[in-house]
Amino acid sequence: MAKRAAIAELLRATARDDAGAPEAAADDVEIVVAYLAGELRQRRTGLGYAALRDLPPPAAGPTLTVAGVDAAFEKMAGLAGPGSAAARAQAAADLFGAATAREQRFLAGLVAGELRQGALDSVVLDALAAAAEVDAEAVRRAVMLRGATGPVARAVLAAVAAGQAPAPALAGFRLEVGRPVRPMLAQSAPDVPAALEKLGVAGAGDGQGPAPAGACLDVKLDGIRIQVHRRGDDVRVFTRSLDDITDRVPEIVAAVRALPVGEAVLDGEALALDEDGTPRPFQETAARSATRAANGAANDAAAVEAASADPPSATAEAELAAQLELVPFFFDVLHADGADLLDAPLRERLKVLERVAPGRTVRRLVTADAAAAQAFFDGAVAERQEGVVVKDLDAPYAAGRRGAGWVKVKPRHTLDLVVLAVEWGSGRRQGWLSNIHLGAQDPEGGFVMLGKTFKGMTDEMLEWQTRRFLELETGRERHVVHLRPEQVVEIAFDGLQRSPRYPGGLALRFARVLRYRDDKTAAEADTIETVRTLAGGG
DNA sequence: TTCCGACAGTGGGGTCGCAAT
DNA sequence: ATTGCGACCCCACTATCGGAA
Numbered sequence: 001m002a003k004r005a006a007i008a009e010l011l012r013a014t015a016r017d018d019a020g021a022p023e024a025a026a027d028d029v030e031i032v033v034a035y036l037a038g039e040l041r042q043r044r045t046g047l048g049y050a051a052l053r054d055l056p057p058p059a060a061g062p063t064l065t066v067a068g069v070d071a072a073f074e075k076m077a078g079l080a081g082p083g084s085a086a087a088r089a090q091a092a093a094d095l096f097g098a099a100t101a102r103e104q105r106f107l108a109g110l111v112a113g114e115l116r117q118g119a120l121d122s123v124v125l126d127a128l129a130a131a132a133e134v135d136a137e138a139v140r141r142a143v144m145l146r147g148a149t150g151p152v153a154r155a156v157l158a159a160v161a162a163g164q165a166p167a168p169a170l171a172g173f174r175l176e177v178g179r180p181v182r183p184m185l186a187q188s189a190p191d192v193p194a195a196l197e198k199l200g201v202a203g204a205g206d207g208q209g210p211a212p213a214g215a216c217l218d219v220k221l222d223g224i225r226i227q228v229h230r231r232g233d234d235v236r237v238f239t240r241s242l243d244d245i246t247d248r249v250p251e252i253v254a255a256v257r258a259l260p261v262g263e264a265v266l267d268g269e270a271l272a273l274d275e276d277g278t279p280r281p282f283q284e285t286a287a288r289s290a291t292r293a294a295n296g297a298a299n300d301a302a303a304v305e306a307a308s309a310d311p312p313s314a315t316a317e318a319e320l321a322a323q324l325e326l327v328p329f330f331f332d333v334l335h336a337d338g339a340d341l342l343d344a345p346l347r348e349r350l351k352v353l354e355r356v357a358p359g360r361t362v363r364r365l366v367t368a369d370a371a372a373a374q375a376f377f378d379g380a381v382a383e384r385q386e387g388v389v390v391k392d393l394d395a396p397y398a399a400g401r402r403g404a405g406w407v408k409v410k411p412r413h414t415l416d417l418v419v420l421a422v423e424w425g426s427g428r429r430q431g432w433l434s435n436i437h438l439g440a441q442d443p444e445g446g447f448v449m450l451g452k453t454f455k456g457m458t459d460e461m462l463e464w465q466t467r468r469f470l471e472l473e474t475g476r477e478r479h480v481v482h483l484r485p486e487q488v489v490e491i492a493f494d495g496l497q498r499s500p501r502y503p504g505g506l507a508l509r510f511a512r513v514l515r516y517r518d519d520k521t522a523a524e525a526d527t528i529e530t531v532r533t534l535a536g537g538g
Numbered sequence: 539t540t541c542c543g544a545c546a547g548t549g550g551g552g553t554c555g556c557a558a559t
Numbered sequence: 560a561t562t563g564c565g566a567c568c569c570c571a572c573t574a575t576c577g578g579a580a
Binding site for chain 2: 046080081082083084085086114116117118119120121122123187282283286287289290291321401402404425426427428429434435451452453454455497498499500501502507508509510511512
């Protein structure tokens with residue numbers, strides 16, 4: 001509350017046009033909003049955590065301006081080519097050298113993406129509403145539709161500064177074909193019954209309460225989220241973070257151009273498939289989506305031959321990745337031929353989706369029967385899909401929110417592993433041993449590390465494990481404490497992936513702690529053989 | 539008054555491209 | 560060629576706080 005008021009006051013002060021230059025004040029508003037939310041306006045500056053290791057001593061007094069700092073980052077973002085690293089380092093040294101100690105801390109937080117002020121996008125959004133004295137929901141909606149807070153803040157506060165009502169400025173932000181909106185996100189549930197419960201779908205057979213309303217189950221594909229905008233032949237493809245990847249995915253552009261709709265905004269997932277339609281591992285989809293597609297060489301046998309010749313190099317891997325095709329599957333539609341559908345219930349949007357993207361939709365089941373829903377989930381998993389998303393048929397498209405309208409369910413695996421080492425935490429975990437290194441037993445002796453995790457620990461567990469692991473300490477290396485391999489921990493994870501980093505060539509995906517097992521010794525922990533079997537056939 | 543939803547924080551694995559070595 | 564770094568793809572989970580009930 002106090003935080004929101006303080007930020008609101010700062011926004012009002014920034015928007016006040018003291019210098020008789022309304023555009024400059026409006027520019028400052030955009031920059032300040034970004035900084036408060038912990039972001040730079042520049043998407044990439046080339047400056048990161050490592051660049052903060054050797055900072056010049058701070059300046060004695062404050063001289064930096066908002067516009068000046070933004071200009072400095074803009075300059076760094078523009079640097080490229082030989083010598084750019086040195087030039088960037090110099091620009092960074094100039095900027096930080098002109099900053100006071102407090103300003104240095106703030107700028108470092110921005111650069112590293114670790115502001116740790118307990119206020120990011122959402123709190124800033126509330127503060128903006130307070131500063132302009134408008135409804136926070138209306139501000140949120142405008143921000144989601146615009147895909148960014150800065151321009152909304154600029155328009156609203158400029159109106160206020162000019163003595164006008166801010167509401168019309170807010171209403172001016174609409175879904176626009178060609179400009180991405182923040183995608184709707186899903187909550188998660190441990191299993192299908194829990195997901196149905198969360199949506200308030202009673203499930204069949206309980207014989208009491210209101211008649212089951214039914215839910216929609218989508219197969220959850222393990223690829224990358226795409227939001228596709230089409231106006232005539234102009235097609236643009238955006239990622240979940242609203243990055244424009246159109247140039248990298250010509251096959252998706254072509255697929256969307258072939259759809260029977262002139263103007264549309266579609267939400268979906270793209271992934272690489274085998275000839276029989278089985279999904280390729282996520283890593284291959286990710287590699288492909290980070291690479292430019294091979295230039296018409298999708299079936300160039302010579303190129304494949306060259307790329308697979310040993311020894312395999314990073315370049316060859318990238319060439320292989322470029323040969324893969326990404327296939328789009330859509331599960332929602334936000335706009336179709338002049339009609340905005342964000343506020344329409346899912347059941348309406350799905351009707352439109354079937355019309356505008358026939359044959360390009362994810363597999364789906366609408367049911368009120370809990371057993372049928374379970375069977376659908378089991379079938380999806382058997383097909384090696386990631387799981388399902390259970391959806392409320394009456395829910396609108398809640399752009400930018402992890403709304404209760406969508407609930408994902410994925411299968412969960414567990415292993416009993418041994419803690420090999422542990423790292424000192426940071427931030428609110430400072431002073432606690434936090435991130436644990438996990439190993440499976442090697443029948444030939446010793447342990448094979450499969451990854452790390454810091455997830456699933458309560459404060460109580462952190463306290464306990466800090467004491468316990470200090471007892472098992474055998475030595476230290478910087479922030480890593482090595483241990484006698486005696487403590488067994490039950491780990492949940494989503495699956496195993498190929499690893500270039502770990503000695504077994506395997507790593508856990510999304511590992512988290514379920515509980516420490518004091519009823520098992522390290523000799524009773526799972527072996528690397530068990531893990532390999534799991535990775536091989538599931 | 540208690541309960542609960544949304545957010546912030548704390549990091550995980552992998553991949554690419556780029557510049558420096 | 561190899562290495563280190565930044566940026567981005569996929570994320571899970573707990574503590575906290577304000578507003579809903």
